[in-house]
Amino acid sequence: MEKAPVKGWNYAPNVPIKVSPIFTWPWKPFEIVKWVWNSWFLITEKLIIVGLAYCSFYWFQPPLSDMKALSIDWVLVLYLRNMALMITVAGALHLYFYTFSKQG
Secondary structure, X not given: OOOOOOXXXXXXXXXXXXXXXHHOOOOOXXXXXXXXXXXXXXXXXXXXXXXXXXXXXXXXXXXXXXXXXXXXXXXXXXXXXXXHHHHHHHHHHHHHHHHOOOOO
């Protein structure tokens, strides 16, 4: 049997894998600023996730004073909020990738 790797589906990343310039020493301030700008200030996946978390916390979170004592009321509100977020995000991804056939 031949042990040659199949080129069609095996992915081999370039090594060494680059990490955030914040964790490299010595620091390169220009590289750090460029990484923060490209990772956070443009419309990226990270910014969308943080924005979604911010909106769901400030608009759909029950008041923390109500959450001092365990109660089915606020637990149910959190559960329904999380289910709505999950169905919305998963539904949008399904619609984009499967229904509109936009995957690779």
